[in-house]
Amino acid sequence: MKQRVISGIFIAVITFIAAYFGGIILTGVLSFVGIYGSYEFISIRKEKFNWILFLIMAICVMGIFLIHDYATVIMLLEMNVLLTIAVFDEKETFDDVATTFLMSMVLGYAMFFMSSIQHENKFMFGYVLIISYLTDVFAYFIGVKFGKHKLNSRVSPKKTIEGSLGGWFFGFLASFIWASLFHYFDKPMYVFLLASLFLPIVSEIGDLVFSLIKRHYGVKDFSNLIPGHGGILDRLDSHIFCTLLFGAILILFK
Numbered sequence: 031m032k033q034r035v036i037s038g039i040f041i042a043v044i045t046f047i048a049a050y051f052g053g054i055i056l057t058g059v060l061s062f063v064g065i066y067g068s069y070e071f072i073s074i075r076k077e078k079f080n081w082i083l084f085l086i087m088a089i090c091v092m093g094i095f096l097i098h099d100y101a102t103v104i105m106l107l108e109m110n111v112l113l114t115i116a117v118f119d120e121k122e123t124f125d126d127v128a129t130t131f132l133m134s135m136v137l138g139y140a141m142f143f144m145s146s147i148q149h150e151n152k153f154m155f156g157y158v159l160i161i162s163y164l165t166d167v168f169a170y171f172i173g174v175k176f177g178k179h180k181l182n183s184r185v186s187p188k189k190t191i192e193g194s195l196g197g198w199f200f201g202f203l204a205s206f207i208w209a210s211l212f213h214y215f216d217k218p219m220y221v222f223l224l225a226s227l228f229l230p231i232v233s234e235i236g237d238l239v240f241s242l243i244k245r246h247y248g249v250k251d252f253s254n255l256i257p258g259h260g261g262i263l264d265r266l267d268s269h270i271f272c273t274l275l276f277g278a279i280l281i282l283f284k
Contacts, residue, residue, distance in 0.1 A: 037258045041265065049155050052148050057096075060141045063262055064091040070252040070261045071133050074244070077121065086111055087134045094138030095145065101138070108134060140270040143277030153208075154215045157222075158229070158276050161205045162269040165230040166237065169197025186241045194234055201230030221283045229272050236271025240264070 048059040068088040073079050086108060093104040112127035148155040173193020181189040209215065209222040240263060244250065251260030259265050 037256050041256065041259070045159065049148060049159065050152055052152060056145060056148055060095065060145060061092065063266065064088065064095055064137060064141050066255070067091070067137050067262045067266075068134075070255075070263050071137075072130070074247045074249045074252055075126070076248065080122065082115065083112075083122070083126070083130055087130050090134040091138040091141065094135070095141040098142050101142075105131075105135065136270065136274070139277070140266075140273045143273045147273070147277065147280070151212075151215050153212050157205055157208050157215075158272050159269065160208055161201045161226070161229045162233045162236075162272045164204050165197040165201030165233045166268050167197075168200040169193040169234060172196030182238060185238050185245060189234075189238070197234060198230040201233065202226045205229065218283065221279065225276055225279050229275060232275045233268040233272045236268045239271065240267035 044059065048056045065088050068091055069084055072084040072087060090104055090108040094101045097104070109131055112131055115122050116124050116127045144155070144158075147158060169189070170193065173188070173190040173196070176196070177190030177192045179191040180187065181191050181194050206222060206226040209226065210219075214222050240252075244252065252263040253261030255261050256265060263270075
């Protein structure tokens with residue numbers, strides 16, 4: 031537990047510095063997340079690590095993040111290259127290349143939206159962090175204290191309905207209060223009411239999705255990079271999904 035707390039504090043400090051100052055610091059942190067996250071995803075498969083798939087995924091993720099105007103071109107090229115690999119490499123199945131393509135988009139767009147949201151307003155970036163963090167924390171503690179009914183035993187045996195509802199409530203409450211303190215970041219109030227209602231749910235779904243991926247490949251964590259926490263993707267699973275939906279909401283309600 032001590033190791034987990036120390037690691038958590040270190041992650042929080044790095045996140046705060048990157049979120050507050052942005053610029054090259056945030057770009058550097060997100061670049062590391064994109065490249066190492068790609069490495070983690072490719073490495074959890076039971077077969078021998080495929081450096082070609084890793085390089086393709088990392089290039090696509092970084093391309094979507096840094097050269098977003100050409101994201102469609104980058105994804106089309108990646109799709110063609112991956113499908114070609116599946117045709118000519120007997121060790122790589124259609125499932126392998128399809129999941130690689132899907133995770134490239136998830137990770138790449140999440141990083142792009144993280145950067146875009148911080149660039150628009152660093153406190154709005156904090157809004158998304160609050161949702162993913164507090165939803166996770168309160169879901170855990172309320173689940174431990176009051177949880178009796180399993181949420182989804184097949185994917186995550188420890189999560190409960192009571193914990194999930196508690197996480198949703200406190201995630202909604204804290205994030206909406208935060209948005210109101212900053213006058214909804216000069217956007218209509220209903221945008222943040224909608225986001226605060228739905229993002230905690232998406233945060234918990236993100237956690238479950240990454241748990242499903244780990245169960246599918248038979249691993250406990252994506253890596254052991256962060257003592258007591260696992261890997262980059264273990265730590266950012268909820269935040270990735272929160273960021274994706276919030277980015278979509280901002281596009282829809284400009």
